[in-house]
Amino acid sequence: MKGRMIAAATALLFVTGLAPAEENLRGRTIGSACFGCHGAGSDSGAAIPPIIVGAPAQFIEDSLKAFREDSRPSTIMGRIAKGYTDEDIAAVAQYFSTLGGN
Amino acid sequence: MTGIKRRRFLKMVGAAPVAGGLLGGCGDKSGQVDTPDAAMESIAPAQGKQAKAHVVVIGGGFGGTTAAKYIRKFSANGVDVTLVEPKQSFVTCPGSNWVIGGLRDMNFITHSYAPLQDKHGVRVVHDRATSIDPDAQTVTLAGGDTLKYDRLVVSPGIAFRDNIEGYTTAAMEKIPHAWHGGPQTTLLRQQLEAMPDGGTVIMAAPPDPFRCPPGPPERASMIAGYLQKYKPKSKVLILDAKDKFSKQGLFIEGWTQHYGYGTDNSMIEWIPASKDGAVRAVDVEGMRVMTEFGEHTGDVINIIPAQKAGDIAAMSGLTDDSGWCPVDHLTWESTLVANVHVIGDAAIQSPLPKSGYAANSEAKVCAANIVRLLEGKSLLDPNWINTCYSLITQQHGISVAMVYTLVDGKVAKVEGAGGVSKSNDPPGRALEASYAVDWYQNITYDIFG
Numbered sequence A: 001m002k003g004r005m006i007a008a009a010t011a012l013l014f015v016t017g018l019a020p021a022e023e024n025l026r027g028r029t030i031g032s033a034c035f036g037c038h039g040a041g042s043d044s045g046a047a048i049p050p051i052i053v054g055a056p057a058q059f060i061e062d063s064l065k066a067f068r069e070d071s072r073p074s075t076i077m078g079r080i081a082k083g084y085t086d087e088d089i090a091a092v093a094q095y096f097s098t099l100g101g102n
Numbered sequence B: 001m002t003g004i005k006r007r008r009f010l011k012m013v014g015a016a017p018v019a020g021g022l023l024g025g026c027g028d029k030s031g032q033v034d035t036p037d038a039a040m041e042s043i044a045p046a047q048g049k050q051a052k053a054h055v056v057v058i059g060g061g062f063g064g065t066t067a068a069k070y071i072r073k074f075s076a077n078g079v080d081v082t083l084v085e086p087k088q089s090f091v092t093c094p095g096s097n098w099v100i101g102g103l104r105d106m107n108f109i110t111h112s113y114a115p116l117q118d119k120h121g122v123r124v125v126h127d128r129a130t131s132i133d134p135d136a137q138t139v140t141l142a143g144g145d146t147l148k149y150d151r152l153v154v155s156p157g158i159a160f161r162d163n164i165e166g167y168t169t170a171a172m173e174k175i176p177h178a179w180h181g182g183p184q185t186t187l188l189r190q191q192l193e194a195m196p197d198g199g200t201v202i203m204a205a206p207p208d209p210f211r212c213p214p215g216p217p218e219r220a221s222m223i224a225g226y227l228q229k230y231k232p233k234s235k236v237l238i239l240d241a242k243d244k245f246s247k248q249g250l251f252i253e254g255w256t257q258h259y260g261y262g263t264d265n266s267m268i269e270w271i272p273a274s275k276d277g278a279v280r281a282v283d284v285e286g287m288r289v290m291t292e293f294g295e296h297t298g299d300v301i302n303i304i305p306a307q308k309a310g311d312i313a314a315m316s317g318l319t320d321d322s323g324w325c326p327v328d329h330l331t332w333e334s335t336l337v338a339n340v341h342v343i344g345d346a347a348i349q350s351p352l353p354k355s356g357y358a359a360n361s362e363a364k365v366c367a368a369n370i371v372r373l374l375e376g377k378s379l380l381d382p383n384w385i386n387t388c389y390s391l392i393t394q395q396h397g398i399s400v401a402m403v404y405t406l407v408d409g410k411v412a413k414v415e416g417a418g419g420v421s422k423s424n425d426p427p428g429r430a431l432e433a434s435y436a437v438d439w440y441q442n443i444t445y446d447i448f449g
Helices: A002-016 A025-038 A057-068 A077-081 A086-097 B003-015 B037-047 B062-074 B096-100 B114-118 B183-194 B215-230 B248-259 B311-315 B356-375 B426-448
Strands: B053-058 B079-084 B089-091 B110-112 B123-125 B129-133 B138-141 B146-148 B151-154 B158-160 B200-205 B235-240 B268-271 B281-283 B288-290 B295-297 B300-303 B307-309 B340-342 B383-393 B396-407 B410-413
Touching: A025 A086, A025 B356, A025 B383, A025 B426, A057 A077, A057 A086, A077 B396, B053 B062, B053 B146, B053 B356, B062 B079, B062 B114, B062 B151, B062 B356, B062 B426, B079 B356, B096 B183, B096 B215, B110 B426, B114 B123, B129 B311, B151 B356, B183 B215, B183 B300, B200 B215, B200 B295, B215 B235, B215 B248, B215 B268, B215 B383, B248 B383, B248 B396, B307 B311, B356 B383, B356 B426, B383 B426, B396 B426
Parallel strands: B053 B079, B053 B151, B079 B123, B151 B340, B200 B235, B200 B300, B235 B268
Antiparallel strands: B089 B110, B129 B138, B138 B146, B158 B307, B281 B288, B288 B295, B383 B396, B396 B410
């Protein structure tokens, strides 16, 4: 199922020339659920939690893994990060890094 | 045609790639029923004039507005979306307890649909949907217009059941429920302001399942906070139709710390169902509520009735015997009516809660897979998050969170994830109090911005 989806996404990219952010559908699925707290853009008016749109992928990936392992203290991110595999985290990190806000 | 055959036929038609304006045909078709030629022929004339697929969304709350916006985003504006919502602006239920407690004003929880229209190209129709014709795939509006849809999203929120004798529509003007944001929120706030010191505020909390499980104890906290400051001889009495409630340990920890809970001078008293807490009837003139064996008199009374899916859902055959709407959680399509998707509080979504965050998360999964269906592509594996913050005081916040995935076609909690805030963690409570407000600003921006 996953293989077919990647193949479909690659074919789509090839045919239509869509941006890489559109291709990473797993990252988009997970990332969309994060917008509820983290903000899909920079002008929501909220100070924290940080707007992670456009942050470097490696930074997001490292942060999420540290939250998941409780090596970085948090109120809530540790509880949420425990819901994701390494692959999920890599996908969502890549997704956020390619967004420029809306 | 039998019901089942008819339904399968409609499903197949719905799954067919829509001609023109979309990227249909590029992806594979795994997970879809092959479309027989007969079905293709039968829909060809209907689609002849349509350049783009059209999705109609009924209900402009957390679920419906999110779905409308994200169908536009996920289709790169390739799908036309019409949102049907009677109100000119939306007052959120989340945050309304903060208004009742005096921490925020109504303006803070009121949102315009203008960005949805101007930034995202959603057509917003301020009218009320009165009926759905699933065979013709049309929605009829109170104003007389009829909208044709390829896919329909129904996000009507909740309606009240008649579980409390005497609690009529007229009674709500004197004894507010305040479980829809808006004039009812203002009314309850005004009654608290007008109440003399030494008064009792009665809250009747509903049986499960209901919108916003931590809402009643958060409301009690906010009212107690207001009373403590301005009317310290007063108290809140919660009469509950349940024996436990959401984030109970954390609420009681906070109530003990701030409101003397458990002492003779507690500003909050909670009576569970097992101690005769369930309210059965209300006497509006006498400002009394009756339980099975007793009665209580209040200076302000807030009744939160038992709930069911919003009226349009029941009128359209979308509800089952439970009063809520069964759906396929991969697409949120109704299991009773083809091409109609139900999201938010009205849907049967357990273990996802009936919360604004869950509705927002469900809407995105629904939007993504509606676009995939319209484009004739394979469906995406879903993922959901729920995060609910509650305030006990302005500086004391608590949360519950969970990550959900689909297991054997059903929503399931991801093992090891989620849970409630750590107890006995004052710095965490202060941080989460500020996160609660930021949560509100970010999620409403995600929906209405």
